[in-house]
Amino acid sequence: MRNTRWMGLAAVVCAAGLAGCGKKDEGPSYAFVTNGVASFWDIAKSGAEAAGQELGVDVTVLMPNGVVEQKQMIEDLVIRGADGIAISPIDPDNQTEVINEAAAATNLITADSDAPKSDRMFYLGVDNYEAGRMCGQLVKEALPDGGKVMIFIGRLEQDNAKRRRQGVIDELLDRSMDPTRFDPPAEVLKNDKYEILGTLTDQFDRVRGKQNMDDTLTAHPDLGCAVGLFVFNPPLILESLKSAGKLGQVKVVGFDEADETLQGILDGHVHGTVVQNPFEYGKRSIEILHALNQGDTSVVPEDGFINVPARQIRKDTAEAFWADLKSKLGE
Known part of the structure; x- marks a missing residue:
């Protein structure tokens, strides 16, 4: 009624x-x-x-x-x-x-x-927490000897954003599975290999998003990996790196399937991305x-959840994935 x-x-x-x-x-x-x-x-x-x-x-x-x-x-x-x-x-x-x-x-x-x-x-x-941990796995592959990592995301009010970000952090710090955990975004977190410098939000403002990466490169010239967790973050990271002449010098790991992200994988400027559907x-x-x-x-569903699994896309699978995506979109 x-x-x-x-x-x-x-x-x-x-x-x-x-x-x-x-x-x-x-x-x-x-x-x-x-x-x-x-x-x-x-x-x-x-x-x-x-x-x-x-x-x-x-x-x-x-x-x-x-x-x-x-x-x-x-x-x-x-x-x-x-x-x-x-x-x-x-x-x-x-x-x-x-x-x-x-x-x-x-x-x-x-x-x-x-x-x-x-x-x-x-x-x-x-499951955004699990997907975040999958993203963290890609960071470990891209930066196997460890280093400094900065996380970029649109906003943290969303349930998926909180879980996704936390999954990345917990994977890098080799923590136990706990999707209810939440580390403050400004807090520096580290173990014996990885130093997570913080999490920067942009509220879907692309200018601010690129500026976040520009500022990070200035403050941390030894940045090892930039992680972009909303679809528009990896392209902005790439744009900033290109402007700074640092493409290929800083590892990039993404989330979602923006054209620029997939092209970046094929060009060798992005290690990989976690895609939804x-x-x-x-x-x-x-x-x-x-x-x-x-x-x-x-x-x-009895448990209140219909799972549409996430996938990791690397250079060996990017071209086939992109072709399938284009076919679905009628391109």
Whole structure:
């Protein structure tokens, strides 16, 4: 049953004569809400739209610029009567209320990043802590004798960002498995081989992201490895290294499958990257939401987690992976 708060708000909006009220007559409609604007989400959009075409349903993919806009998008989708919503929460700890209200009004799942304290039905994506440890393994390969490491990431409010970063740190420091551990981003951490200088965030600001790497190169001319954990971070790292004339001198390990990152692997400037499967995130989210709307609850996992495994991409697998990705995108 729909939450009465949303029903009342929807009635007010429609009574005011605003466009877009109500569901389309031609069939069910579903939405996929990302946590930002990035090439990663362009791939997820292709997957969601492919599922929509196959199922003959209406699919909307929305890419917010920040948590306020994401909240507004969720509220609007509920008012419009979306039959299901998949969302990658930006700040789950402070979005619980809006997520719970939307979950009371329609089928709601999280994809890519979770909101484990919310009433979402389940989470679809990678185990980000394990994926972070996979990234740490690549750093160990790139820098086998140890050295200084700096971590770059868009934001740390997201559940996936916290877990991914912690996985890298714990792997480099040879710690036990503990996804609940959290080291302060400004703290210098080290063991007998690796010194993790800190974690720098950019809040999806590309200029700031590149400046973070520029500043790191100035402050630490002996930097051994730069780790970029959001899709746009490795390309910014490469841009900074090129400007400084240090391509190949500082090891680079990435996350996700930006074209610049994959080309960097082929060129020998990036050791490797850990990739998710954003195409499947989009496609499977819409397929599952449609099944739920048709009354099929068998798609709901008992443990609340649908695992879409991450993979490590190195030079020997980069070309084949990239070709497959392009085929999915129709390129």
